[in-house]
Amino acid sequence: MSRITQLKAQKNRKWVNIFLDGTYFTSLELITVAKQGLKVGMDISQSEFNQLLRKHDAEKLLFRAMNFLSLRPRSEKxxxxxLQKKWTPxxxxxxYRTRVRGVVEKLKKENLLNDSEFANWWVEQRLTFRPKGKIALHKELQQKGIGNDIISEVLASLDEVEAAKRVVEKKSRIFKGQSSMQARRKLIAFLQRRGFSWDTIRQIVDESL
Incomplete structure (x- = not known):
């Protein structure tokens, strides 16, 4: 059993240095110290303090994940x-990997992390701001760690031809003043770079030129 002999606030006032039996032991956030009711003179066992540290680290990891999610929806991957990049010795x-898995599972349980919802959001964003074909979207979602079953389900309802038409409408100026053959080659190359299937490209090219 050890005794808390000093609680010393750091310069930023958000962290507190904790001394056990006159020796520095660790630092905790002020909010954790207050929440746990830690006070000078309190007796605490090593196992109790280790449990407190684990809980503190888990809360800190969850807070980091929540901040990351607040910027935009994210995939599980x-x-x-x-979080893995935040590892320290x-x-x-x-x-650390075990703790990260625990945080991820908690977020999934609270439906704050959902790969299916993320995939739908990603495709909607692409269609709104930068339309792409199914090939490109499939690759992007795979890179985000989305499973093939979810990808297939999300892309099944995508009207690729309509998406391609919107792309061509926005880029029609780049084909002005060119011969039919030049415009055709440029349009095909452009749609290929955007990840549209050959069937869609052929239909759009035939309708547009």
């Missing part, structure tokens, strides 16, 4: 990769 990599 994105959140996992982001304070914990073994295996222990």
């Amino acid at each position: 994105e959140v996992t990769s982001y 304070k914990l073994s990599k295996e222990d």
Whole structure:
């Protein structure tokens, strides 16, 4: 059993240095110290303090994940990769990975992390601001760690021809003043770069030129 002999606020006032039996032990956020009711003179066992540290680290990790999610929706892979980059030698990599998995599972349970909803959001954003074909969208979603079953379901309802028409309307000026053959080659290359299927490209080219 150890005794808390000093609680010393750091310069930024958000963290507190904790001394056990006159020796510096660790630092905790002020809000955690207050929430746990830690006071000078309090007796606490090593196991109790270790449990408190684990809880504090888990809350800190969850807070980081929530901040990351507040910027825009994320996939499970994105959140996992982001948190993994925050690893420090304070914990073994295996222990840290276990904590990250715990945070990810908690977010999924609260429906704050949902790969199906993320995939739908991603496609909607692309169609609104930068229309792309199914080939490109499939690749992007795979890079985000989305499973093929979800990708297939999300892209099944996508009207690729309509998306391609919108792209061509926005870029029609680049084909002005060119011969039919030049315009045709440029349009085909452009739509290929945007990830549209050959069937869609052929239909759009035939209708547009």
